[in-house]
Amino acid sequence: MTTRESRCVGYLFSDRSHETIMTPEMFTAEQRALFGAVAAFTEKEVVPRRKEIEAKTPGLMAALLKKAGGIGALGLDIADEHGGSGTDKTTSMLMAESISREGGFAVSFGAHTGIGTLPIVFFGTDEQKQRYLPALATGEKLAAYALTEAGSGSDALAARATATLSADGKHWILNGQKQWITNAGFADVFIVFAKIDGTQFTGFIVERGMPGVSIGPEEHKLGIRGSSTCTLILENVPVPVQNVLGEPGRGHRIAFNVLNVGRLKLGVFAVGGVKSILRETLPYARERRQFGKALIEFPLIREKFATLLADLYALESMGYRATGAIDAYTAETGKGMEALEELNIESSILKVFGSELLGRAADEALQILGGYGYMEDYPLAKVYRDVRINRIFEGTNEINRMLVPGVLLKRAMKGQLPLMDAFQAASASVSLPEDVVDRATVQARTLALILTGRAAMQFMQGLEEEQEALAALADIHQAAFGLDSVRRRLVQADNQALHLPLARAYAIQEMDRLIARAGRFALDLGGAELHAELAPLLAPLPVSRTAALREVATRYVERGQYWLGAGTVA
Amino acid sequence: MKILVTVKRVMDYNVKPKVKPDGSGVVTDGVNMIVNPFDEIAVEESLKLKEKNGGEVVVLSIGTKDTTTQIRAALAMGADRGILVLADGSVDPDAAARLIKAVYEQEKPDLVVLGKQAIDDDSSQAGQLLAEYLGLPQATFASKVDVAGKTVTVTREVDGGLETISFDMPGVVTADLRLNTPRYASLPGIMKAKKKEVKEFTPAALGVDIAPKVKVLKLEEPKARQAGQKVPDVATLVGKLRNEAKAL
């Protein structure tokens, strides 16, 4: 009997083949209809207004968010009884994918529906939910999340904003400045973190209209200029005690859990972003002629498309596998937030891989447009600026990389994951299957297990300080997660012929990257001896990379679009 | 008031149609299908009439089981229930009109609203034939519809400009492009649509023979146009028109 995968790091265990993973091929007709509705909204309401959005036309962003509220796109994570439609994570993530056509709008949408609204969904009291969620679901009120300060970014818990109980015990008096707060220019509700008596990190719901709240000027940014980014200034703001969010002193629980969703969502936003970039670039490559040929006829241009498509296929496979596991965990236990916590290793991987793929896509697409890409008259220059933020917020990619092996090993130590046995059992003399996708999956999984185990043994508690090792391990786990997700999606697909070219191309290019990363790491960790021991696992796939990528490009040009996933015909 | 509104499943207008190699039709495999845009306008108008006057909007479509998607799209916009007449292959406008007539006789609506034509074969016949078969008044190419009591007043787009006519219900209206802008289906609307009833009938159950009266022998792509030429001056142009194109 098959069951749905519902736990983290399934990619590390070879004995989980009785589990099915969620794949885009399993989207329901309803999910596809919802995706289509939001995609139509984005196409008609957002995309034509890119220039106005970029110019920060007063009132426009808030109006667009409210319009999205009008079709119900802001209430997907909010329960029915609070005015939302309470869908599962897969559905709400699909909406994030379909809305991500304009960077500034996507970020504003994400800040409102994600980090702005979810703290109340997860941690609000019934009374707080009744009071705020219905208006947040429709967009009547808009939300922001205020964690960062001038002196505390990655080290968010070092915040200096304070909360002191008023003499009558009815209010917390908040003081401090929160920097770079998305949506601050128009938001009505702020989730603010401050320390009670300078020590206990706590979440508060602050309203724009409370005395002592003011907003600094708009920042001038490299990209996503349409999104509002300002300082939130709190001067003796009396926040009613009923507005404490969660337990006093437990604000980090809110901050971190909300980030788990944000990271996952960022990965899925990147799926939509890469698709959007490809869609804008292909027509140009077809029309522009040099040396008597359309650009799309040149193998090096085709290779750029193919490389991105193969990685897009992997990102999409990993992203919806994770949302599916979250939904399955939630269905089993009824605990949605715990489900997000369970999958937080995957969320960090998705954040890093998604933001970096999106960056490469913008960079390569701009290159395909050549000098025209560099001109602001064409959309790619703006996209290039817009995508850069994704490697910085929701935890920088450095922080997220360190979390991957960090969280994994913590779970292993606590005995929550049967990893110690798996480390022991993993061996470089494992038999390697013939098929390239299978083979790459086994190589990557075995490398991840052996190298994580070795690093843990070698550095013990000191591993935390070995940042280079942590980052290398994160990339190795990303490859293992990606390959396993792609292999399973392929195996589960009804029409494998549609998947094979992408799966093969991805396996080959991911193995090339993995060999460089893991090979170097093995040398760093155990010298030539370890490298030699791992030699069978560090061998490139014995097939032509060029041929595999050309096959992807041929299919792509024939079809005129990425042919799998949401937004295409089932 | 009770309104019967029809929707047809057609190819997405963003897709460039390709004729099948054997000429028997166009390729629909892997092609996105949508609600005929004129029918979407018809649905919007029906919903507006219902919002003003109360009542019920019933969506009817004819096609394979897949056509349920288009019925659900109209239900997501706000229509109340659906009817699907199951038919494989092509149904010509005359057969469609007779099927709609059969459903009309079951449902007894006050008004039937159709798109003025479907963007696939652009026949623009079903509405007119339906009114004829039912012996009801028809107001085609509507750009404005008002209902007061039993009387429907319709502004029509005709060649010479606009014409206003009125009739007493029941009757048939077909929607033109400028009648309204269809609403977005809301996401909760889409989720609710799943729970709305869609009844299915076969043509046989409705007592209608849908054997086509018009037989399509073969489809061919139009000949590719020759590339244009740039000419240096008027004299060359006239020369080419006279000698090569033989247009003068």
Ligand SMILES: Cc1cc2nc3c(=O)[nH]c(=O)nc-3n(C[C@H](O)[C@H](O)[C@H](O)COP(=O)(O)OP(=O)(O)OC[C@H]3O[C@@H](n4cnc5c(N)ncnc54)[C@H](O)[C@@H]3O)c2cc1C
């Ligand atoms: C456009 C924009 C919108 C934003 N929106 C919001 C918002 O809505 N709400 C909000 O609260 N915040 C927001 N932020 C803030 C954002 O979350 C922070 O910028 C981010 O957390 C990084 O903090 P920092 O900028 O202070 O960088 P720093 O923490 O100073 O980091 C600088 C560099 O050092 C690295 N680094 C830091 N610590 C370590 C370490 N331990 N080991 C190794 N390397 C390290 C980082 O990876 C980075 O490369 C926004 C920022 C921007 C630019």
